[in-house]
Amino acid sequence: KAGVTQTPRYLIKTRGQQVTLSCSPISGHRSVSWYQQTPGQGLQFLFEYFSETQRNKGNFPGRFSGRQFSNSRSEMNVSTLELGDSALYLCASSFGQGSGTDTQYFGPGTRLTVL
Amino acid sequence: GQSLEQPSEVTAVEGAIVQINCTYQTSGFYGLSWYQQHDGGAPTFLSYNALDGLEETGRFSSFLSRSDSYGYLLLQELQMKDSASYFCAVRSPGNTPLVFGKGTRLSVIA
Numbered sequence: 001k002a003g004v005t006q007t008p009r010y011l012i013k014t015r016g017q018q019v020t021l022s023c024s025p026i027s028g029h030r031s032v033s034w035y036q037q038t039p040g041q042g043l044q045f046l047f048e049y050f051s052e053t054q055r056n057k058g059n060f061p062g063r064f065s066g067r068q069f070s071n072s073r074s075e076m077n078v079s080t081l082e083l084g085d086s087a088l089y090l091c092a093s094s095f096g097q098g099s100g101t102d103t104q105y106f107g108p109g110t111r112l113t114v115l
Numbered sequence: 116g117q118s119l120e121q122p123s124e125v126t127a128v129e130g131a132i133v134q135i136n137c138t139y140q141t142s143g144f145y146g147l148s149w150y151q152q153h154d155g156g157a158p159t160f161l162s163y164n165a166l167d168g169l170e171e172t173g174r175f176s177s178f179l180s181r182s183d184s185y186g187y188l189l190l191q192e193l194q195m196k197d198s199a200s201y202f203c204a205v206r207s208p209g210n211t212p213l214v215f216g217k218g219t220r221l222s223v224i225a
Contacts, residue, residue: 004157033212040123042217043158043202056212090157098210100145100165106157 002027004093004107012113018079021110023091025072031055031096032074033104034066037088046089049074050096078112086114117141119203119216126222127193135188135219137203144205147179147186148213153199161188161201190221198223 005024013019025032033056034046045058049068066076072093078085088111092104118140127133137147146165150158164170164179164186176189190197200218207214 035215040217043215045212045214048212050210055210058212092158098206100148100206101163102206102213103148103160103163104158104213106159108157 004091004105006089006091006107006110008110009108010111010113012115013081014115015081015083017081018077019081019112020075020077021089021091021112023074023076023093023107025074025091025093026105029093029095029105030072031094031098031102032068032072033092033094034074034076035090035092036060037090037109038086043090046076081114083114086112088112117144117205117207117214119205119214121201121203121216121219123217124220124222126224127190129193129195129223129225131193132189132191133193133221135190135201135221137186137188137216139184139186139203139205139216141184141205141207144207146205147177148204148206149177149188150202150204150215151199152202152218158202193223195223195225197221 031050033048035043048056068074088109090109091107094102120138148163149161152158162177179186202218204215
């Protein structure tokens with residue numbers, strides 16, 4: 001079974017631009033979660049989508065948005081990029097039953113650098 | 116909400132045993148999970164404790180004590196390849212997201 005894929009793997013943008021990141025979950029998984037990872041800050045939760053609906057949202061500004069398509073693929077968008085948005089953006093998929101055993105499978109991430 | 120505390124860094128010698136602690140403050144949760152992330156890699160699931168006690172998977176064991184709001188990951192017979200970051204995580208009931216600690220960077224030295 002193919003794992004979680006994310007595109008692009010690396011991205012360089014300048015301040016003020018916008019960016020769209022893509023995530024394809026494992027086949028059969030209906031939940032996709034997005035995390036921002038920066039040194040020393042661990043994995044900060046951005047949002048979770050389940051069956052095309054945003055189920056949870058983290059404490060990030062409205063510049064961060066996302067969506068999920070009927071095939072469970074997900075995209076996240078960051079508008080008006082700031083230097084502090086430079087980070088590794090990780091996507092994780094799961095079956096989405098929301099229980100403790102709902103293991104998350106992570107993609108390789110997209111490394112975003114904002115200049 | 117949930118809050119999980121882990122040491123930021125731990126160093127241990129190859130062949131030794133190391134324990135990575137995780138203390139948490141949460142009103143209720145399903146269980147405690149552990150994930151491993153090598154530099155440049157994606158986090159991968161290691162273990163899950165739904166109940167108090169010790170769960171063993173090969174060289175790795177994980178422990179949970181709900182009464183003490185505490186858990187740990189125990190790595191035995193350390194190998195250089197165990198050098199990585201380790202994250203504890205919890206999920207509360209009600210379709211809530213999985214919340215991670217800030218991670219512990221383990222360095223295994225010869």
